[in-house]
Amino acid sequence: MEMTSKQRLLTALKGGVPDRLPVTTHHLQDYFRNTYMDGKTDIEVFDHLGMDAIHWTEPYRPDPSQGEYFDPLQEAPTNPSFSKRIVSDDWCITHEALPDSRYKTIRYTITTPKGNLTTVLQSNEYTTWVTEHLIKEKKDIDIVGEYVTAPKCNVEQVNQEAEAFGERGLVRGTICGFDISGQPGTWQDAAVLVGIEKLILATFDDPDWVHELLGILNGRKEVYIRSLKGAQYDVLELGGGDASTTVISPKLFRKFVAPYDARLIELVHEAGQRIAYHTCGGMMPILEDIAAMEPDAMETFTPPEMGGDARLAEAKQRIGDKVCMIGGFDQYHHFVNSSEEDTRAAVRRRFAEAGEGGGYILSPSDHFFDADANLLAAFADEARQCRYQ
Amino acid sequence: MDEIDEIYEAVLDGDMRATPEYVQAALDAGVSASAILLEGMIAAMNEVGRLFEEDEYFVPEMLIAARAMKAGLSILRPFLVDAGIEPVGKVVLGTVQGDMHDIGKNLVGMMLEGAGFEIVDLGTDVAPAQFVEAVRNGVDILGLSALLTTTLSSMESTIKAIEEAGLRGAVKLMVGGAPVTDGYARKIGADGYAPDASQAATLAISLIA
Numbered sequence: 001m002e003m004t005s006k007q008r009l010l011t012a013l014k015g016g017v018p019d020r021l022p023v024t025t026h027h028l029q030d031y032f033r034n035t036y037m038d039g040k041t042d043i044e045v046f047d048h049l050g051m052d053a054i055h056w057t058e059p060y061r062p063d064p065s066q067g068e069y070f071d072p073l074q075e076a077p078t079n080p081s082f083s084k085r086i087v088s089d090d091w092c093i094t095h096e097a098l099p100d101s102r103y104k105t106i107r108y109t110i111t112t113p114k115g116n117l118t119t120v121l122q123s124n125e126y127t128t129w130v131t132e133h134l135i136k137e138k139k140d141i142d143i144v145g146e147y148v149t150a151p152k153c154n155v156e157q158v159n160q161e162a163e164a165f166g167e168r169g170l171v172r173g174t175i176c177g178f179d180i181s182g183q184p185g186t187w188q189d190a191a192v193l194v195g196i197e198k199l200i201l202a203t204f205d206d207p208d209w210v211h212e213l214l215g216i217l218n219g220r221k222e223v224y225i226r227s228l229k230g231a232q233y234d235v236l237e238l239g240g241g242d243a244s245t246t247v248i249s250p251k252l253f254r255k256f257v258a259p260y261d262a263r264l265i266e267l268v269h270e271a272g273q274r275i276a277y278h279t280c281g282g283m284m285p286i287l288e289d290i291a292a293m294e295p296d297a298m299e300t301f302t303p304p305e306m307g308g309d310a311r312l313a314e315a316k317q318r319i320g321d322k323v324c325m326i327g328g329f330d331q332y333h334h335f336v337n338s339s340e341e342d343t344r345a346a347v348r349r350r351f352a353e354a355g356e357g358g359g360y361i362l363s364p365s366d367h368f369f370d371a372d373a374n375l376l377a378a379f380a381d382e383a384r385q386c387r388y389q
Numbered sequence: 390m391d392e393i394d395e396i397y398e399a400v401l402d403g404d405m406r407a408t409p410e411y412v413q414a415a416l417d418a419g420v421s422a423s424a425i426l427l428e429g430m431i432a433a434m435n436e437v438g439r440l441f442e443e444d445e446y447f448v449p450e451m452l453i454a455a456r457a458m459k460a461g462l463s464i465l466r467p468f469l470v471d472a473g474i475e476p477v478g479k480v481v482l483g484t485v486q487g488d489m490h491d492i493g494k495n496l497v498g499m500m501l502e503g504a505g506f507e508i509v510d511l512g513t514d515v516a517p518a519q520f521v522e523a524v525r526n527g528v529d530i531l532g533l534s535a536l537l538t539t540t541l542s543s544m545e546s547t548i549k550a551i552e553e554a555g556l557r558g559a560v561k562l563m564v565g566g567a568p569v570t571d572g573y574a575r576k577i578g579a580d581g582y583a584p585d586a587s588q589a590a591t592l593a594i595s596l597i598a
Contacts, residue, residue, distance in 0.1 A: 122489075126539050129489045197492055200449045201456070204403070246567075247492070249447035285444060307536070307567020332538045332568050369539050 004167035005052035006234070009361060013170075013235060013274065013297055013324045017358030021351050023383035024052045024169070024363050026300070026327075031126050031369050043168065049373075050380045052361075053169030057161050060151035060176070061227075062086045068149050085179050086151045093179060108180050110134070112147040121181055126369050130181055135193045138209055145216040150223035151176050155231045162232035170234040172276075175264060176224040178217065184278070186260035187248075188240025189217045196242050203252055210256060218260045225264060228271040235274045235297065238264060244281025246307065253286050262293040269294075276326060280366045282309045291319040301328035301354075302365040310365070313353040324359045329379070331364035335371035340378040347382040355386060362386075392420050396429030396461065401436055403453025408461040422468035426505070430458050430465075434503025438587030448496065451586065455499030462502075476507035478529040478597045483511035483520060485543035490536035493566060496586035497532060504590040506530075517543070517550035524556045529597050532589070533579075535566040544569070545577040552578070561596040565589055 003011065003019045011018040028042050037045050046053035060083035062068035071085040073094055087093055090113055098105040103122040110117040117140055120132035135141060153173075162171045175184040182189045190213050191199050202210050228236075241247065243257045265275050277295035279286075280302055290298055301315060302308025312328045319325075328350050334343040347362065354360040362383050392415035399408040415425050437454045440446035446454075480501050484494050491513045498508045509528070511519055524531055531551070533544050544564055551557055557578075564579045574582030581596055583589035 124487065126537075131489070197452065197495065200452055203449070204453055245447055247448055249449050252447075252449055285447075305570060 005169040006167045009052050009170045010234060012359055012361050015321075015324055015359040017388050020388060021347075021355055021383045021386035022052050022361045023380050024054055024361060025368075026363060026366055027056065029126070029367055029369055032371060036371060036373055046169070049376050050384060053165075055161065055165045055169060055171050056173065057158060057171065058173045058176075059083050059154035059157040059161075060086055061154040062149075063152055066149075083151065083154075086149045088147075088149050090147045091149050105131075107132075110179070112143050114143050114146065117143060119180060128181065130192060130195075133193060133195045133198075134178075134180070135213070138206070141209070141213045141216060145212075148179070148216070148220060150220045152224060152227035153231050155228070158231040158233060171232060172235050172237065173231075173233050174237040175221050175268070175275075178220075183240045184221075184236075184238045185240040185243055185257070186214050186218050186221065186264065187243045187257040189221075190214055191240070191242040193217075196247060200248060200252070203256055207255075214256065214260050218263065221264055222267055225267045225271055225273075228268070228273050231273070233273055235276050236268060237278050238268075238275050238295070239278040241278075241280035244279045244283060245285045245309070246281035250285050250289065253289055258289055258293055265293050265295055276324075280308070284309045284311065284315070287315055287319050291322045295323055297324035297326050297361075299326035299363070300365040301325060303328065303330045305330050306332050306365060308365065312350060316354045316356070316360070320354065320357070320359060324361065325354055326361040327363045327365040328354060329362060329364045331366075331368040331371065334379065335364065335368055335375050338372075338375055340375060343375045343378045344382040347379055347386065351383070351386040355388075358388065392418055393424060393429045396425060397433045397436075400430055400433035400454055400457045400461065403450060403457050405453070405457040405460040408457040409464045412461040412464045416464070416468060422465055422472045423474055425461075425465055426469060426474065430461055431503060431505055434458060434500065434590075437503070438500060438590055441585065441587040448492070451496055451499070455496070455503060458499075458503050477505040478593070479507045479509065479527070480530045480532055480593060481509045481511060481520070481523040481528045482532040482534065483515035483523075484513040484534045484536075485540055485547055486514055486516050487543050488535050488537050488540035489513045490534070490566075493536065493586070494532075494534040497534065497565065497583075497589045500586040500590040501532075501593055504594060506593060517547040520547050521550050521554045521556065524551055524560045525554070528560055530561045530563060530593055532593075533562065533564045535564075535569060538568045541568060541573070548578050563589065563592055563596065 008018040008022045012022045067088045068086050071087045074085050092111045095106050095108045098107050103124055105122045107120045117134050119134040121128055122131050177183045178189050183192055268275050274296040276297040276299055277290055278299050280300045301310035303310050334346045395411040399411050482494055482498050498510050502508050535541055535544050562579045563581045564574050565583045571582045581592045583592045
């Protein structure tokens, strides 16, 4: 019997065998939708290409009893799945455009009773990046720890959107990242705030300070997770590429990543939710470490041709009976400059490597910007023909 | 353990406090600057590279080893100059236009410095014209880095700019970064590709041999 996209994706997410290989993608980028898809919405792109759909949503709510409110000074988020920030009188965020001939450049200032914190972001047509990190001195984390607000989930809105989305696919969210440019994983959030090279060196020079920072960030995420109870999310994202072994060692992962994110996963499960742990980069040396945190799914299984190290068949053998695997597809070499036959053959190889016994969702290994629509259609079509029954 | 062994172990362990102390002690004991560099520091960084390729060391261990070596070099450098010891070559590095990622490029710089090269780091988001200018000023190797698939084309346009400036024969070109492959390197006319910082050092040495 033909499953709905939601049934298919959920079956795989729970480690089961769906009717056929589920096929989807990570976030669809605005650049891709506007350049190659005539500005179609996410759901229109999924429908057009015949993929199992994902609806991303992350609505926050303030807690007025704690003096919190939506940031009145924030520009409307460009992506409707992103919430407005939560601020308070002791955590005010202002921004100013800085002159730059090449990139949109914005300086953000967080004003607190004990001083200001600043960060600078730049963006182009593809993405946004940090050029000045928020935490510059060790004492800055004291300000963060004392005054940062912690968003709560707007469960009612999530459920309204989930009802409207129905059987079309999964409703996904993320564990809240830090204000302005944060990321879901605790270590990943810290890397954005401090800078990854500086953070790595700090683990050797002042590990207690790193643990203190991670503890502060973890506490904020715990508040958010406790507010998730009753939200009809299908899966939430945690993790980030700076916790991959392309960037850090298994030793650092065990000491500075796993203890914090494992705690969050435990809380997520207590709130009745599921986690997909995102590690874009090297995974093979820490596959069992990630699985031991007991996420429901792991992604992105980036292949060596894209700078990762994933050997999908070996990964399936090592952790495939413990978690759902998402990703593993080389979008750089098979969504552009490829033939439809080669792209279809690559889909077949991924199915052969990781599809057996279910628990696998085919997806490009993370975002893509440029893609040939015909190759994407071939990718989805071939996956639809990879049947279990 | 003799003075050279102490320096070797300190660099290998990434001990940035002990390394300069051991370098000073070795100099005080009359060990030549050349021996300290070649048998102590460069040998240690070669071992760091080997351990990295064996998946025993990762980026953090490489970072602190390079930092320790830098600390040792700050003591040693005047003695190297006095002894007339020249770098094995000059390398200009940069992340190509449109790409802001720098940790990979920084690691390559550290490993090349550890292999005895002089490094000029142009930073990130470097325009082709800046690379051309650097080559015009004299350099043995130009290293181009890119992490994003969207900026790979900048790598190709940089090489084209160097060709158009008539400088292609004056410099060896090496490329690297997550989405870069050996096939892509050959396609755009680079002289070599390295998948990681350790192999970049080996490649650079082979390019000037």
